[in-house]
Amino acid sequence: MLNRRALTLGAMTATTALLPHASRAQSDYPNKALRLVVPFPAGGATDVVARQYAQALGLQLGREVVVENKAGASGAIGTADVARSRPDGYSLIFGTATTHALHNVVAKVQLYDAVKDFTPIGLIGAAPLVFVANARLPGDLRSILAQAKANPGTMSYGSPGQGTFMHLAAERLKQAADGAMITHVPYRGSGPAMNDLLGGHIALMVDTVATALPQHRSGSVRILAIASEQRSPLAPEIPTIDEAMGMTGFAAALWNVVAVPAGTPPEIVERLNAATLRIVADPAFIAKMSELGVEAARPASPSQARDYIIAEQARWKPVMEKAGIVAE
Structure with missing residues (x-):
């Protein structure tokens, strides 16, 4: 029978052997195409903006970003799909105020937690x-x-x-x-x-x-x-x-956020965020967004994007409660 010291040494050796592989996987990221899920039908306002972002992100990373439309349940189907994906940086969600601010506020059956199940990459814009x-x-x-x-x-x-x-x-x-x-x-x-x-x-x-x-x-x-x-x-x-x-302070814009599954390595999150910051600051991207009626987002870190989502959930919850809105 193996003694405790032998088991411990064996576990340490196995763990050490895995570390270089994990490090390489992150250092050469991305080494294949990325998947950007749009949880709404092709051709809609969100899809059009997402495809502009996907093209720009592909140029930044040097890899193709494939847009996949996965609609249903007011965006919850596609968003839940990404939440369940491997946290390796190759599956991203192009979320909206509906999927990331309202789902956990109005949905009777909640398919994911917009804050706990995702790590935001950044805000893209608002229409x-x-x-x-x-x-x-x-x-x-x-x-x-x-x-x-x-x-x-x-x-x-x-x-x-x-x-x-x-x-x-x-x-x-x-x-x-x-x-x-x-x-x-x-x-x-x-x-x-x-x-x-x-x-x-x-x-x-x-x-x-x-x-x-x-x-x-x-x-x-x-x-x-x-x-x-x-x-x-x-x-x-x-x-x-x-x-x-004749009132003041009424504003409502359908904003977009890009996020990855929770647990994605910080190095990958940082790289995706850096690429996204360059995109939203690019004058050509800003001009294209303006043509689409979208106001480009101010640069935001992952933590700032998360704080924004939480604040939006709090802003719209009283409206939902007063109106008695429940989404099936």
Whole structure:
């Protein structure tokens, strides 16, 4: 029978033998293609921004970054997939306010913990939301909300889904407008909601400025206001929510965060963060984001990105509780 000293020496030898391999695996990272999971359908606003980031990250790292769309459950399916992946730096999630601020606040069945199951790499940008009306609906935002309050249940609005960031932003506006009674109609994405808005089946919807702007320019819909502190350079004629409603401090932007599974080696996290900081500071990337209606993020460390996620969860929880929102 082996004695305790022999077992200890054997364990030390095995551990020592593994260390150079682990060190090499981290020092030559990345030595293969990376996978960037977008937890929403291809062609949507999040997907478009993610592909721009993936291309830029690939150039920074010298390796291909493959975008994989894995939609479902308001982004929870794809996000949970990355949370369960090996923490080796080769699987990344392109998360949003919906997946990383709201899932653990509104989801009845939680598939992951956005803070504990991930290590943030950095913030990418934020797309201010807009409130859009059917072209045949008269009035500005304030008069429409007053009409909805005076005639409860006669008006409806669409969002990309129950418990999404757009859903909560609309409920927050209703609360700020002294409880305007507008019925929420959840869709499977912004595309179907826009189709029903164009068809007159709903009166209003919440979207991002870049995706709603073409329809606005054509006269098919009307963007009533943008949920930002300043007017958008893409459409400077559109007032902010504060201007339209005579209030202060209403802002809602669909932000993006890149993260890896918890337990990813710090050296890999640092390399990915350094590459991301260079990307978000690149004038060409900033210009492209502006064209897409996205405000590039300020440089953020992994710990700063984590703090931002926690703060956003705390900011939107009271809105959810007051509205009684639960996502299945």
